[in-house]
Amino acid sequence: MEPRETVAAVGSAEAPPVHAKSRARLVDREARPRTLVKVGSATVGAGLCVIAGPCSVESEEQVLETARAVKRAGADMLRGGAFKPRTSPYDFQGLGLEGLRLLAAAGRETGLPVVTEVMDPRDVSWVAEHADLLQIGARNMQNFTLLKEVGRCPRPVLLKRGMQATLDEWLLCAEYILAEGNPNVILCERGIRTFERYTRNTLDLSAAAAVLERSHLPVIVDPTHGTGRASLVLPMSLAAVAAGAHGLMIEVHRRPAEALSDAEQALTPEQFGTLMERVRGLAAFMGAGAAEREGGR
Amino acid sequence: MEAHEAKRELESLRRRIDEVDMELLTLLEERMELGLRTRALKSGPLDAARELSVLARAKQNSLALVGEGFAQEVFSSIMAESRRLQGERHTIVAFQGEHGAHSEIAARSLVPGAATVPCVEFGDVFLGVQQGRFELGVVPVENSLEGPVSQVSALLPESGLWIRGEASVPVKHCLMAWPGSDYRDLRVAYSHPMALGQCRGFLARHKLEPRPFYDTAGAARMLAREKPRGAAAVASALAARLYGLEVIQEGIEDEESNTTRFLLLSRSPSEEGDKCSAVFTVRHESGQLLKALELFAGAGLNLTRIASMPCRSDPGNYRFFLDFEGTDRDPAVRDVLAALQERATSFRFLGCYPAGR
Structure with a gap:
């Protein structure tokens, strides 16, 4: 590669909006009517879909107990990591295939569809055997090989926003998946990196609302990673629902203090129960408002 | 040696010990089977002269670590167990x-x-x-x-x-590989062609090339012994357990109802039954097969299977296999079979036996 080109590539880290706009994209709002993504018994894109569960699958007992608790509280889908992208290579890396088996078994037992992260293109077909929804994590948002691989897989995909990604870059990553022939993509806002360090990330709720303007794909919000603080998960969940998000992704651990990863941000099953009541109440109120507006037209 | 290195080395040696133990069990199983098969060919479970010669050979071939005493002790106890099993008269x-x-x-x-x-x-x-x-x-x-x-x-x-x-x-297939092999490196799957056919969709999803082998469990056994690179086997969970393989995925057949x-x-027919099988050939003329089948319809007998197989010695002609509900104690069934035998160019009653549930 010419040195000049390298400089140019670094200089253009932000996708040039003019160029990106120059051709019609599958991800654009105008391309098609609003996409509803079916994930087992759940639908994302209409009403409120709540995904909950532990950060990592740690043991059969832990995942099953948490699955039952979130099911009781009214969650629509179970999450759980088997392959964990950890900042440090010495941190718990996940149980791998065994974790997937445990997660799938907990899903079958509770009747909840399951979502889990896939990090390696070589893992996609194997993860798809167990998961109903494949998650691309924030750190892998622009792993284009991985995006193409899930684009060819007959499973819906949850695409998290990279912590340094602009809205346009995020949508172009969804475009990679759509372009490979997989129309079932859910976007997930999970916070971006700013100079604020009180929260783990800065939850960019405007991005969720902006996605609704820009794309037909459903968008959900992850206030757990977005704030990194259990105490902020409830208020930000309410804000996300108020902003029009189609769903939430919440980390719940039976005993957060004992969690092998992300201990400080998981909710207890009791806290999650309270959250569910509050967000369901708000969603019902907003749904009624929407119906009134529709009726008034 | 550092403590963690010693620990790793110990683990690796123990894994090999486990492998040898599995192999010992498999060989013992085979020894007991062969012992059982001698039972019908001798007067009783105990043949003292034979046991003495086995012990003598154990003594003669004893090695540095497996000394005379231990070798004889092991074989005495193996033969005692073999005699006990022969006494139980297993089928x-x-x-x-x-x-x-x-x-x-x-x-x-x-x-x-x-x-x-x-x-x-x-x-x-x-x-x-x-x-x-x-x-x-x-x-x-x-x-x-x-x-x-x-x-x-x-x-x-x-x-x-x-x-x-x-x-x-119900046939539940598992994909299995040598423990410690990375499922991402798997490229081929060995098994019986029938099993590979039943898992075609799964193998295609994971880009695993099907490699026919004479048996499902045989493929698992080969994998455990030879550890070919990038290879998996399709076999039962029992086979994975017997040969110490790791199950990567269970239930990989394309249809759960598989x-x-x-x-x-056996050499003699069953004494009772409610289902019968027969095989026959008919002249290659219009309506011959229909007339044969009409016999069953006329007697109100329900056919549960009709299969045709080319006659090996006579290309273009077919052998028909029939299964039907009924017992050969029933005179109506006997009449139908007698009439079929008369019509057919060849006929064999294969047996009347209890229908499987």
């Missing part, structure tokens, strides 16, 4: 494949408590039962995804053996 049932094959699972469900003996070929099962080396044999006749087992259909009519029973066994029907064969 010996032959099946095709290695231990852990689906045929063995079927054999165990058809004859609980039997000693199951593996054979390399279907022909060995038929011949072994015909010649009295085995009391019974179990062979697959049809799979719900892949259809009839042609070798069995070819061997059965000429064998002179009777169908004594049947069992439909079922194989097995037949129990």
Whole structure:
């Protein structure tokens, strides 16, 4: 590669909006009517879909107990990591295939569809055997090989926003998946990196609302990673629902203090129960408002 | 050596010890089977002269670590157990494949408590039962995804053996590999062609090239012994356990309802039954097959299976296999069979046996 080109590539880290706009994209709002993504018994894109569960699958007992608790509280889908992208290579890396088996078994037992992260293109077909929804994590948002691989897989995909990604870059990553022939993509806002360090990330709720303007794909919000603080998960969940998000992704651990990863941000099953009541109440109120507006037209 | 290195080394040595232990168990199983097969050929379980010669050889061939005393002790105890088993008079049932094959699972469900003996070929099962080396044999006749087992259909009519029973066994396949091998590196899957056919979709999803092998459990055994790179096997969970392999995924068959029907064969017919099988050929003329089948309709007999197989010696002509509900104690059934025999150019009643549930 010419040195000049390298400089140019670094200089253009932000996708040039003019160029990106120059051709019609599958991800654009105008391309098609609003996409509803079916994930087992759940639908994302209409009403409120709540995904909950532990950060990592740690043991059969832990995942099953948490699955039952979130099911009781009214969650629509179970999450759980088997392959964990950890900042440090010495941190718990996940149980791998065994974790997937445990997660799938907990899903079958509770009747909840399951979502889990896939990090390696070589893992996609194997993860798809167990998961109903494949998650691309924030750190892998622009792993284009991985995006193409899930684009060819007959499973819906949850695409998290990279912590340094602009809205346009995020949508172009969804475009990679759509372009490979997989129309079932859910976007997930999970916070971006700013100079604020009180929260783990800065939850960019405007991005969720902006996605609704820009794309037909459903968008959900992850206030757990977005704030990194259990105490902020409830208020930000309410804000996300108020902003029009189609769903939430919440980390719940039976005993957060004992969690092998992300201990400080998981909710207890009791806290999650309270959250569910509050967000369901708000969603019902907003749904009624929407119906009134529709009726008034 | 650093503490963590010593720990790793210890773990690796113990893994190899586990492998050797598995191999010892497999060999002991084989030794007990062979012992059982000698029972019918001698006057009683104990043959003192033979035992003395076994012990003498153990003594003669003892090695540095396995000394005379220990070698003789081991063989005395093996032979004591072998005598005990011979005293229990286990029924010996032959099946095709290695231990852990689906045929063995079927054999165990058809004859609980039997000693199951593996054979390399279907022909060995038929011949072994015909010649009295085995009391019974179990062979697959049809799979719900892949259809009839042609070798069995070819061997059965000429064998002179009777169908004594049947069992439909749900076939659950597992993908397995040597523990510690990375599933991402797997490129080929060894198994019996029938099993590979039943898992076609799964193998295609994971870009695994199917490699035919003589048996499902045999593929698992080969994998455990030879550890070929990038290779997996498709076999039963039992086979994974027997050969110390790691199950990567369970239930990989394309349809959950995947079922194989097995037949129990013997030299003498069953004493009771509510289902019958027969095989026949008819003249190559218009309406001959219809007339043969009309006999069953006329008597109100429900056919549960009609299969045709090309006659090996006569291309263009077919052999028809019929299964129907009914017992050969019933005069109406006897009349139909007699009439069929008269019409047919060849006919063999294969047996009346209890229908599998």
